[in-house]
Amino acid sequence: VHSMKDVPTWLPEGIILPCMLPREDTRxxxxxxxxxxxxxxxxxxxxxxxxxxxxxxxxxxxxxxxxxxxxxxxxxxxxxxxxxxxxxxxxxxxxxxxxxxxxxxxxxLDWDEMLPAVAQGAIGITVRAKDTKMLELLAPLNHAETKTCVDCERAFLQKLDGSCRTPIAGQAR
CATH class of the missing domain: 3.40.190.10 (Periplasmic binding protein-like II)
Incomplete structure (x- = not known):
């Protein structure tokens, strides 16, 4: 279970990110x-x-x-x-x-005052890709809208070769 703003855009081989909980306020x-x-x-x-x-x-x-x-x-x-x-x-x-x-x-602070970090406010759960039992258990917990937004933000950050240590802000809606 991870605060998504701190998760690297590249996950170790065999690890996936199938589940996002509903996102909190991103400001x-x-x-x-x-x-x-x-x-x-x-x-x-x-x-x-x-x-x-x-x-x-x-x-x-x-x-x-x-x-x-x-x-x-x-x-x-x-x-x-x-x-x-x-x-x-x-x-x-x-x-x-x-x-x-x-x-x-x-x-x-509203977004025009301070742009949030990529994936700020999101909690995600990583699992082993082959752990079908855990994937089944997590499926009903996944918040599809949050997952879509966070996946987009992380793809943007990855394209810029960024991380949680680079001054890049981003927010999908």
Whole structure:
């Protein structure tokens, strides 16, 4: 069971991706105790993000902001934000929603504010291609619309020779 935004576009031989669960909200969120939006941050403010995609979009909006590499699980990142190590951060809404932590959100960012990662918000299940019993069990769980969209997004990313570490955004609808 995988967060699809982190799954390589090339799967090992004999492994397939037959099942996607219904997709969560694909948007990113802005979290800050000092500003309501990215635009409200003064020049020189520090935003923590481990995502090159987010870093590129933040600096395209305001090159006078400073983006620093910001690692750790969600709880660690929120703690670092509270401690003042950064002025703001951005995370995937889906991850916060799954952990029932959306109370930390300052602003949900629409797509014109921050484009999502390829396959963001999707959970997929990989199996051995020859495991017919598991394929039968997973078939009723598959959400066809999510699978179609995620397959398209992953094909786009693969064509660009991208990965979860390249600053490429994409969303099929």
């Amino acid at each position: 990113d969120v802005f979290i800050s105790y000092k500003a309501k939006t990215i635009e409200d941050l003064p020049d020189g403010s520090v935003i923590g993000s481990a995502s090159l995609r987010r870093q590129a979009q933040i600096l395209a909006k305001n090159p006078n902001l400073k983006v620093v590499n910001f690692r750790g699980n969600v709880q660690t990142r929120l703690r670092k934000l509270k401690e003042g190590q950064v002025d703001a951060t951005m995370l995937a809404y889906a991850g916060l929603a799954r952990m029932d932590m959306t109370e930390n959100v300052t602003k949900v």
